[in-house]
Amino acid sequence: MELESPQRRSTMRDAPWWRPLGPRAPWVAALLMCAVLMSAALFIRSTALESSALVARGMANVIMVAGFEAFRDADGLPDQAALDAFLASHREGGLRYVAVLEEAQPLVSAGAGKVGTRDIQDGSPLRVEGARARLIHRIRRPRPVLGPLTLEETRAMTSVGDVQEPRKPLRMVYEFEPLTALELESRSQRLLGVAVASCVGILALAFAFSRSLAQREALAEELERGRRLAALGTMSAVLAHELRNPLASLKGHAQLLAERVESDTLLAPKAGRVVSEAVRLEQLMNDLLGFVASGELRRVDADPNDVLRAAVETTGSSRVEVRYLPSRTPWPLDAGRLQQALENVLRNAVQASPEGRPVEASVEHQDRSLVFTVKDHGPGIASGEEERIFEPFVTGRLRGVGLGLAITRRIVELHGGSVIARSHAGGGAEFRLIVPARGV
Incomplete structure (x- = not known):
């Protein structure tokens, strides 16, 4: 059973915990770092998207309340001038279009925008499409101011069979750019891109470091192999030189003995065996000297x-x-x-x-x-x-x-x-x- 030297046991005890992993240690560390980094980036991205939706709804509420405040004292529907003034005062906040609709047809509008029948039928008060958000809500139709009516007009309005057509509902539409929400989404997207680029850089560093470790271990093994070969060569040279002269003497005397007992059928094979083994040892000495030769x-x-x-x-x-x-x-x-x-x-x-x-x-x-x-x-x-x-x-x-x-x-x-x-x-x-x- 081979026993470990105290020096080897001390080296193994003092070695870092990651040493058994060898060149794979940088990859393990890099993958853990990338997993943590990407998890954090994706969590921030998800939170930012949820926050941007909340911000868009908040901006919609602000604009709707501002519209109520601006048009509540108006007699009848807001006119073109009122809508233009409202759009100009809220343009920096992201408002781009405001209109009063009857069904899908604008009665009066200001800014650049477009609302279709599908948007009306959707039923959702707030809809976000790309960089635009659209808020649609119903408003009351203003009652017409009537003067004194004659008896005939009153009878005509209340006569049987006179059925008035139902009035179509009116809607107020605001289109705006949720600038804060878009900026929040953009920053979270950039953060995710930075995380991906950082992971690529970390993996590249892990690759370079693992190659460096592999080359270092290969160099250490080569140096150890060279040290063993040098010690082996020194030992082989000493043994070859020390054994060569006695072996030459042994070979010479064995050959003489083989010649003397050549006619003896019992001793001749044994003497020949001694000579052949001496020749084999001589070849071994030559190989050892050739191995350690200059x-x-x-x-x-x-x-x-x-x-x-x-x-x-x-x-x-x-x-x-x-x-x-x-x-x-x-x-x-x-x-x-x-x-x-x-x-x-x-x-x-x-x-x-x-x-x-x-x-x-x-x-x-x-x-x-x-x-x-x-x-x-x-x-x-x-x-x-x-x-x-x-x-x-x-x-x-x-x-x-x-x-x-x-x-x-x-x-x-x-x-x-x-x-x-x-x-x-x-x-x-x-x-x-x-x-x-x-x-x-």
Whole structure:
């Protein structure tokens, strides 16, 4: 069971509460802020609309009361001059039209407005349409002043069968702009727009902050990985140097012993086993030293075909099908180290491919870069493992320490290139070693 160090426990205890969320923390905070901000803005908007309706009704009452006060002492219907004067005195308050209607026909009016039969039949005393509000209410028809009537006129008015036509009702109409209500609605609309713009800004900041956090965590992981690799490299170098000389002595004596007991059927296989294990350990030491080798390259103009040919010959397998460049093309590279990188990939491909299935290797030019491609027909690379297989000491084989691909990537990256691993459509793994021209 792995125990946490006191330093790690202290770091976890002192970490902010949002640290487990990682890059998602800014998004959570931003969404909460936007929810609160939009809720407040929508509540204010709803309240403003209700208040604007109350303000419009209040303005209608004020205008109606002002009309009663202005026309109550008039004899008969208000005339044109009275309506003009009333409109002029209340224009700053938003009044735009005033009229006396009989049915839908104006008897006398002032200002610009229009009232239809539908407005009369609606029955609603106050109606708001866009930027205009309309108030309609009934008024009493003034009684005509009659002089003395003759006996014949009186009899004519009261005679049987003389039916008077019913008088049509009169209505007073006021059209006005509820300026205060409109301003209230406009301000609430602007407030809602500001809230939306603020939410967009908050989300943009959350996006930038989350990316910054993600990059910071990635950088921290990369630094930690580099620190571990540096410590691992130092340890590997010390072990390799300390073990190399004793191992060479062990290998030499084991080979001498194998030669002496070559005729002994009982001891010869055991001595051969000692020699093979010593050779395997020697290869392991070479891999460790190659992993911690200096990052300096010795670039010279070399033919990529020769590098690939030497790597294929070193594997000792006849199942590798090679496709070379059509002509000799000198390229600035460290031929020895690049050959080592290709050997590691080719050995893995030969081991992964079943008997009878070839390994395909090629070199070609693509966009001012050399591209070495190695394909096998083995099980391929598991999804999500395309990057992990290049980590040191990661291997899927029982024998081996998993340094080959790590060394390959390091050599190619020292050349300024990259290594891409994937499973190809034909089944199996495909490795592409991309080496750009120097300075590209």
